[in-house]
Amino acid sequence: MLIFVFRRAVLALLVCVTVLVVSFALTRLSGDLAASIAGPNATAEDVAIIRKNYGLDRPLTRQFADWAEAAASGDLGRSYLYHAPVAGLIRVRLPVTLTLGVSGLAIALAAAIPLGILAAMREGSAIDRGIMLVALLGQAMPSFWLGLTLIIWFGLNLQWLPISGIESWRGYILPAIVLAFSAIPALMRLTRAGMVDALSADYIRTARAKGLSRSKIVLKHALRNAAMPVVSIAAVQLGFMLGGSIVIETVFALPGIGYLAWESISKNDFPVVQAVVMILALFYIGLTLLADLMNAVLDPRLRAS
Amino acid sequence: MTPVLEVENLRVDFSGRTAAVRGVSLQVQRGETHCLVGESGCGKSVSALAVMGLLARGAVREADVLRFQDTDLTRLNERGMARLRGDKMAMIFQEPMTSLNPAYTIGSQMAEVFERHRGAGRRAALDRAAELLGRVGITAPGLRLGQFPHQLSGGLRQRVMIAMALMCDPELLIADEPTTALDVTVQAQILRLLQALQRELGLSLLLITHDLGIVARMADRVSVMYAGEVVESATAEALFAAPTHPYTRGLLACIPVPGTVRRDQPLGSIPGTVPRIAPGFSGCGFRDRCTHARPACAETIALRGAAPGHLYRCVLPADWT
Amino acid sequence: MIPGFERHEVAGVLKLRHLATAFGGLIVGVVLLVGIFAPLLAPHDPFAQDLMHRVVPPAWMGGSPANWLGTDQLGRDYLSRLIYGARISMLIGILTVVTSGTIGITLGVLGGFFGGRMDDVVMFVITCRLSIPLILVALTVVALLGSSLTLVILTLGLLLWDRFAVVARTTTMQVRNLDYIAAARASGASLAHILLREVLPNILSHLLVVATLEMALAILLEATLSFLGLGVPSPLPSWGLMIAEGKDYMFFSPWVIMVPGAALFVLVLGINLLGDGLRDLLQAERV
Numbered sequence: 015m016l017i018f019v020f021r022r023a024v025l026a027l028l029v030c031v032t033v034l035v036v037s038f039a040l041t042r043l044s045g046d047l048a049a050s051i052a053g054p055n056a057t058a059e060d061v062a063i064i065r066k067n068y069g070l071d072r073p074l075t076r077q078f079a080d081w082a083e084a085a086a087s088g089d090l091g092r093s094y095l096y097h098a099p100v101a102g103l104i105r106v107r108l109p110v111t112l113t114l115g116v117s118g119l120a121i122a123l124a125a126a127i128p129l130g131i132l133a134a135m136r137e138g139s140a141i142d143r144g145i146m147l148v149a150l151l152g153q154a155m156p157s158f159w160l161g162l163t164l165i166i167w168f169g170l171n172l173q174w175l176p177i178s179g180i181e182s183w184r185g186y187i188l189p190a191i192v193l194a195f196s197a198i199p200a201l202m203r204l205t206r207a208g209m210v211d212a213l214s215a216d217y218i219r220t221a222r223a224k225g226l227s228r229s230k231i232v233l234k235h236a237l238r239n240a241a242m243p244v245v246s247i248a249a250v251q252l253g254f255m256l257g258g259s260i261v262i263e264t265v266f267a268l269p270g271i272g273y274l275a276w277e278s279i280s281k282n283d284f285p286v287v288q289a290v291v292m293i294l295a296l297f298y299i300g301l302t303l304l305a306d307l308m309n310a311v312l313d314p315r316l317r318a319s
Numbered sequence: 320m321t322p323v324l325e326v327e328n329l330r331v332d333f334s335g336r337t338a339a340v341r342g343v344s345l346q347v348q349r350g351e352t353h354c355l356v357g358e359s360g361c362g363k364s365v366s367a368l369a370v371m372g373l374l375a376r377g378a379v380r381e382a383d384v385l386r387f388q389d390t391d392l393t394r395l396n397e398r399g400m401a402r403l404r405g406d407k408m409a410m411i412f413q414e415p416m417t418s419l420n421p422a423y424t425i426g427s428q429m430a431e432v433f434e435r436h437r438g439a440g441r442r443a444a445l446d447r448a449a450e451l452l453g454r455v456g457i458t459a460p461g462l463r464l465g466q467f468p469h470q471l472s473g474g475l476r477q478r479v480m481i482a483m484a485l486m487c488d489p490e491l492l493i494a495d496e497p498t499t500a501l502d503v504t505v506q507a508q509i510l511r512l513l514q515a516l517q518r519e520l521g522l523s524l525l526l527i528t529h530d531l532g533i534v535a536r537m538a539d540r541v542s543v544m545y546a547g548e549v550v551e552s553a554t555a556e557a558l559f560a561a562p563t564h565p566y567t568r569g570l571l572a573c574i575p576v577p578g579t580v581r582r583d584q585p586l587g588s589i590p591g592t593v594p595r596i597a598p599g600f601s602g603c604g605f606r607d608r609c610t611h612a613r614p615a616c617a618e619t620i621a622l623r624g625a626a627p628g629h630l631y632r633c634v635l636p637a638d639w640t
Numbered sequence: 641m642i643p644g645f646e647r648h649e650v651a652g653v654l655k656l657r658h659l660a661t662a663f664g665g666l667i668v669g670v671v672l673l674v675g676i677f678a679p680l681l682a683p684h685d686p687f688a689q690d691l692m693h694r695v696v697p698p699a700w701m702g703g704s705p706a707n708w709l710g711t712d713q714l715g716r717d718y719l720s721r722l723i724y725g726a727r728i729s730m731l732i733g734i735l736t737v738v739t740s741g742t743i744g745i746t747l748g749v750l751g752g753f754f755g756g757r758m759d760d761v762v763m764f765v766i767t768c769r770l771s772i773p774l775i776l777v778a779l780t781v782v783a784l785l786g787s788s789l790t791l792v793i794l795t796l797g798l799l800l801w802d803r804f805a806v807v808a809r810t811t812t813m814q815v816r817n818l819d820y821i822a823a824a825r826a827s828g829a830s831l832a833h834i835l836l837r838e839v840l841p842n843i844l845s846h847l848l849v850v851a852t853l854e855m856a857l858a859i860l861l862e863a864t865l866s867f868l869g870l871g872v873p874s875p876l877p878s879w880g881l882m883i884a885e886g887k888d889y890m891f892f893s894p895w896v897i898m899v900p901g902a903a904l905f906v907l908v909l910g911i912n913l914l915g916d917g918l919r920d921l922l923q924a925e926r927v
Contacts, residue, residue: 025764025767028764029767029771032768033768033771033772037777037780143656150913150916153856153908154856154906154908154909154912155905155908156860156863156864156867156880156904156905156908157864158864158880158883159883159901159904162883162890162901163897163898163901166890166891166894169891216412216414216417216418217420217421219412219418220412220418220419220420221420222401223373223404223405223412224404224405224409225400225401225402225403225404225406225432225435226405226432227401227435228397230431230435235420235423238420238422238423239421239422253773254773257774257776260776260779260868261775261864275776276779276868279776279779279870280783280868280869290776291776294773294776295771295773298771298772298773302770302771
């Protein structure tokens with residue numbers, strides 16, 4: 015078991031490093047960084063000065079090494095745009111995105127799992143087909159369009175919920191719902207498939223033969239076995255949501271990492287881009303690792319091997 | 320004396336597509352081992368599941384009489400059946416490998432039956448489980464309680480299944496081919512165990528099998544099934560001494576007996592295969608493979624007596640050759 | 641199968657599924673045709689601005705029949721832009737899938753067939769790819785290299801190959817051990833022949849299902865990128881871009897975002913229905 019964890023961790027680390035190197039190379043390869051920082055009206059001299067000041071004249075490997083070293087001690091550089099430490103920017107915005115992601119996942123699980131279980135128990139019936147239809151529709155809906163539509167509807171017609179900003183916790187509701195929408199179809203299908211398999215297993219027949227109650231059979235015996243893939247997918251979905259937050263935060267004007275990412279990318283604020291890529295990649299990789307570990311914990315058969 | 324289980328004219332069909340059981344009647348007396356024997360596909364497992372009420376959705380079950388002790392099973396809803404199952408009526412299955420939930424310990428799975436039907440607490444249930452594990456011949460029961468199914472061998476798992484079935488001291492144990500998936504040596508152990516338990520606990524056993532050897536060894540009474548119906552029913556001795564139905568005779572002729580089989584003599588066999596019966600089929604299901612078939616075989620045939628307590632379903636007289 | 645526990649399919653369910661798949665195919669077919677014949681179908685030039693008639697509502701909401709779906713903030717005919725947008729979406733979908741499919745299938749087949757070191761490398765590459773947030777990378781690339789249709793297609797094509805690779809790898813591993821592969825080897829067939837003529841045809845159907853899903857994803861991603869301003873550049877009539885451009889007016893003229901959004905939704909739905917239907921067909925065959 016320990017070996018398994020160790021191997022996965024090492025792999026995760028390798029992947030992380032690769033991602034960082036590649037993203038670093040990408041930002042540097044896009045042409046003359048100094049020129050784009052200087053702007054269109056700069057003279058050649060200005061550009062040269064900027065290049066010197068930002069250390070852009072040194073070899074790439076040197077630049078990366080410096081960046082990595084600074085990053086390890088928490089210094090992620092300074093934003094070209096905000097003229098403030100990147101680490102500070104991230105620290106302020108990260109909680110917003112995390113809140114959004116976690117609430118989105120919570121809503122998604124609260125909706126998808128019961129519906130998936132219901133669809134599996136009534137497999138082949140009209141309810142099952144209806145639920146699967148909902149999954150299909152959710153999959154096809156562009157999240158930003160859904161967000162805008164909800165904004166129009168709530169903003170114009172209903173006026174209950176705020177449509178932008180996070181002055182109150184209510185500001186998270188609409189964005190979290192939209193985020194959940196993107197994860198619900200996959201989670202629902204997976205729960206349903208897992209439950210259908212579990213319910214047709216021999217040990218369910220045994221449980222019935224023992225006279226256990228319906229709820230016990232479904233919730234204790236079937237769900238436990240069906241839950242394993244769902245748990246790991248949920249972790250992965252959270253990762254997707256962090257990526258999806260880029261769109262959602264932009265639509266709802268939430269000051270989170272996603273919005274920061276979009277902003278810094280469109281405005282070529284490279285230190286921020288580099289840092290955001292690193293943070294998001296770390297989360298992604300971490301979540302996948304977590305998912306694998308949870309799988310191992312939940313399935314006693316995996317633990318032994 | 321009221322039989323523990325009384326079944327008369329049990330019929331099961333699946334969504335109008337297959338008539339899996341076309342008329343099974345049998346009785347299991349207290350303390351008796353009744354073997355239901357037949358080839359795969361004859362409907363014996365389905366009959367057992369039907370008695371327990373474990374058929375899938377889409378299966379239709381009907382019976383003239385389906386009684387467990389004094390309870391009419393046809394009148395019980397799912398809740399009522401669930402109360403009986405695991406408590407007074409228990410069932411064990413063929414595949415011990417997959418019949419236990421891989422995610423929970425042996426102890427947990429055994430305890431929940433006792434907790435459910437006796438309202439006992441976890442501690443009491445686990446003590447009872449340990450006691451029963453010892454009863455079925457498993458050493459170090461305390462250790463086993465904490466283990467997971469995949470840590471046990473097939474034979475051990477089947478013993479656990481038996482112990483689990485006995486948790487609430489059932490009156491009737493239905494065993495659906497309990498030894499088929501096990502090694503030959505383990506088979507013998509399990510059968511011995513079942514016999515011992517029966518003697519000690521006064522258990523009534525409905526044993527389903529395709530193996531006549533097991534029948535010879537275990538059965539007090541035998542019902543032979545073919546294509547969804549019981550074609551012969553007698554005590555074990557009577558069945559082996561005077562098999563009456565052509566199918567039963569064919570089956571017994573298939574068994575090579577050391578000393579009586581000569582070289583250059585073909586082994587007995589019954590040509591053809593078991594048919595799939597569609598609804599609306601009437602008459603004897605064996606007629607396409609029977610050397611003595613005649614037009615009357617296409618009509619519904621009632622059970623007749625070959626001797627007291629020995630019934631068979633055929634148009635031929637009991638002493639035909 | 642345990643007797644009595646077979647799952648019995650009601651005949652009606654099967655028919656509904658066929659209907660849904662056909663419906664999906666119809667949608668995709670219609671959009672494809674619209675895209676191909678856009679110049680013939682569009683009533684106006686999608687790029688022609690008419691600043692005298694900006695943000696005109698659709699004909700049934702008080703507009704004029706000249707612009708059936710109204711006009712956008714620069715007076716361009718919405719219907720024409722919608723039609724040409726179909727062209728862009730289909731182009732993106734098909735070309736991206738071709739690119740990503742080629743990359744993914746090659747990687748997957750190589751890893752699945754040869755196993756060992758090659759497979760380790762392939763798995764590592766796949767894991768790397770799965771560890772990066774798609775939108776982030778796509779955004780970054782486009783921001784750095786400038787937005788253009790070609791670049792978007794290339795970027796998405798170079799990013800969306802992971803599912804192809806995973807499915808190709810798994811199915812190749814299943815097929816690798818079957819008898820006809822051994823027979824081909826035994827009769828001295830070349831590696832290329834085995835891979836192209838024995839392995840590939842047998843995993844193709846699964847890959848087709850993946851292709852439809854990836855196509856839908858590509859179209860959605862492009863729309864998202866364009867919406868964020870980092871996809872297809874203005875003035876191209878990408879549906880996503882149209883939504884972005886209409887965002888400022890959406891409270892007064894909601895159709896500006898409803899129309900292209902609905903078009904996206906319907907197209908992606910159609911592709912998914914088609915893909916699901918294909919997958920069900922596959923499973924039915926196997927059983």
